[in-house]
Amino acid sequence: TPAEVEGTAAKQLSTPLAAVDSCVTGTRAAFATGRTRSMQWRRDQLRGILRLLQERAPEIHAAMAADLGKNDVDSHLTEVLSVKSEVKTTLKNLTSWTRDRSTSVPFIVGSARAHVQRQPLGTVLIIGPWNYPFHLLLMPLIGALAAGNSVVLKPSELAPTVSATVAKLIPEYLDTEAVQVIEGGVEETTRLLEHRFDHIFYTGNGTVASIVMTAAAKHLTPVTLELGGKSPVWIDASADLTATAEALVWGKFSNCGQTCVAPDYLLTTPELAEPLAREIARITRRAFGSDPSRAENYGRVINERHAERLAGLLDSGRAVIGGETDTAARYIAPTVLLEVDPDSAIMQDEIFGPILPILTVADHQAAIDFINARPKPLALYAFTEHPEVREDFLRQTSSGGITFNTVMTQLAVSTLPFGGVGASGMGRYHGEYSVETFSHERGVLRKLPGFDPTRLAKAPISWGMRKIL
Ligand code: NAD
Numbered sequence: 401t402p403a404e405v406e407g408t409a410a411k412q413l414s415t416p417l418a419a420v421d422s423c424v425t426g427t428r429a430a431f432a433t434g435r436t437r438s439m440q441w442r443r444d445q446l447r448g449i450l451r452l453l454q455e456r457a458p459e460i461h462a463a464m465a466a467d468l469g470k471n472d473v474d475s476h477l478t479e480v481l482s483v484k485s486e487v488k489t490t491l492k493n494l495t496s497w498t499r500d501r502s503t504s505v506p507f508i509v510g511s512a513r514a515h516v517q518r519q520p521l522g523t524v525l526i527i528g529p530w531n532y533p534f535h536l537l538l539m540p541l542i543g544a545l546a547a548g549n550s551v552v553l554k555p556s557e558l559a560p561t562v563s564a565t566v567a568k569l570i571p572e573y574l575d576t577e578a579v580q581v582i583e584g585g586v587e588e589t590t591r592l593l594e595h596r597f598d599h600i601f602y603t604g605n606g607t608v609a610s611i612v613m614t615a616a617a618k619h620l621t622p623v624t625l626e627l628g629g630k631s632p633v634w635i636d637a638s639a640d641l642t643a644t645a646e647a648l649v650w651g652k653f654s655n656c657g658q659t660c661v662a663p664d665y666l667l668t669t670p671e672l673a674e675p676l677a678r679e680i681a682r683i684t685r686r687a688f689g690s691d692p693s694r695a696e697n698y699g700r701v702i703n704e705r706h707a708e709r710l711a712g713l714l715d716s717g718r719a720v721i722g723g724e725t726d727t728a729a730r731y732i733a734p735t736v737l738l739e740v741d742p743d744s745a746i747m748q749d750e751i752f753g754p755i756l757p758i759l760t761v762a763d764h765q766a767a768i769d770f771i772n773a774r775p776k777p778l779a780l781y782a783f784t785e786h787p788e789v790r791e792d793f794l795r796q797t798s799s800g801g802i803t804f805n806t807v808m809t810q811l812a813v814s815t816l817p818f819g820g821v822g823a824s825g826m827g828r829y830h831g832e833y834s835v836e837t838f839s840h841e842r843g844v845l846r847k848l849p850g851f852d853p854t855r856l857a858k859a860p861i862s863w864g865m866r867k868i869l
Pocket of ligand 1: 527528529530531532536554555556557558584585586589590603604605606608611612625626627628629659660661750752778820825
């Protein structure tokens with residue numbers, strides 16, 4: 401069966417359990433040498449990633465095509481260029497992001513100097529998912545190395561070709577002791593999690609996140625959890641319908657909808673639902689032709705199990721476009737559903753596939769209430785030209801991030817923190833936020849000769865002093 405084939409692929413790729421232990425010990429030993437703290441080492445590693453991206457992009461594209469049916473343009477944009485831009489920005493700002501920050505000292509402390517020191521945490525574990533299997537492993541790696549840590553990387557076994565490619569390429573470009581890759585699934589990850597790490601950075605679903613956090617708790621290891629959930633979209637009549645449809649088609653159907661910040665479902669008014677659905681259908685046809693199964697720019701669902709899960713959600717509404725499936729070929733057509741009940745199957749969990757349900761509510765306030773009645777989203781989107789509507793979303797909702805009049809491009813803004821809140825995760829990264837995540841900010845205080853308030857404490861309390869106190 402395909403499940404057995406998948407299992408075999410994962411099995412062949414996995415690192416033997418004893419090697420898991422020696423890999424952790426080796427990575428720790430590399431940190432203990434002190435070399436990862438030097439700015440030169442950090443720069444060399446970051447430049448190593450840059451060279452890897454420059455020289456080996458074709459291998460990354462081939463792996464992406466094998467695991468996710470991604471075309472080269474898509475892979476290059478989302479897996480290679482995005483990571484390259486993060487390395488370049490990090491290299492450019494490395495000195496300022498890692499330097500000591502002096503801070504003021506209150507009068508009561510007397511003469512003294514204070515500063516905040518950003519220190520590496522030690523050895524960190526990064527566990528990646530299958531949906532952007534290269535990007536989501538390398539982006540946190542950049543921050544971890546920039547902060548001076550040694551790293552164990554665990555790619556997802558569900559993208560086996562990418563996992564094997566990462567395991568092959570990383571040792572060719574980076575410090576082979578300080579950065580090591582463990583391949584495998586549940587068994588290997590469980591073994592890894594028995595070890596003490598100084599930080600665990602996990603991207604994936606909430607159920608496994610709680611397993612990771614439980615294991616981390618045993619060692620009091622801090623965690624960053626980059627999770628998902630249903631990311632809603634509000635659209636009102638003031639939005640440009642074509643531009644909105646174009647953004648949604650791109651956001652929902654690239655990578656076959658398997659994107660953590662993909663628009664999950666739409667909320668709009670009853671009058672707008674039908675014209676919006678028709679416009680999305682028109683743009684979808686323009687993007688993928690009348691038979692998307694033959695379109696070069698349309699991907700596949702990761703495996704048959706997920707394809708079957710998605711096929712089972714199609715009767716949650718009336719398909720305006722799409723609805724065709726070939727689960728053996730992992731194909732689900734780009735689909736837009738109208739007349740979707742809030743209690744239907746498709747509204748229970750994150751869809752994580754190319755099906756876009758449209759629900760209707762009276763107005764933007766009803767949309768806000770609908771969103772607030774559910775777990776906090778990773779991304780929240782609103783297409784509107786009304787400043788007061790924007791203001792209401794900003795004041796009344798909570799989400800990992802909020803984006804107006806476009807989708808997903810917030811990820812490219814490295815000056816914005818990226819992460820969830822509540823059920824969509826904890827912690828954040830990208831740009832300087834990554835360096836913060838993988839550093840300990842140590843408070844450093846140095847007393848200088850001169851005024852010393854502790855002397856006052858030792859002195860007998862005078863009448864004047866009593867009055868002040
Ligand atoms: P996945 O199945 O690849 O799992 C992620 C990782 O967890 C893998 O490395 C896997 O080996 C490991 N794992 C699985 N079971 C485990 C267990 N029992 N113990 C220890 N480790 C285990 O990926 P997934 O979870 O299906 O990823 C999809 C989810 O991730 C979606 O919910 C999506 O929204 C979310 N996601 C979030 C982000 C983000 O940046 N916030 C990005 C991508 C995906």
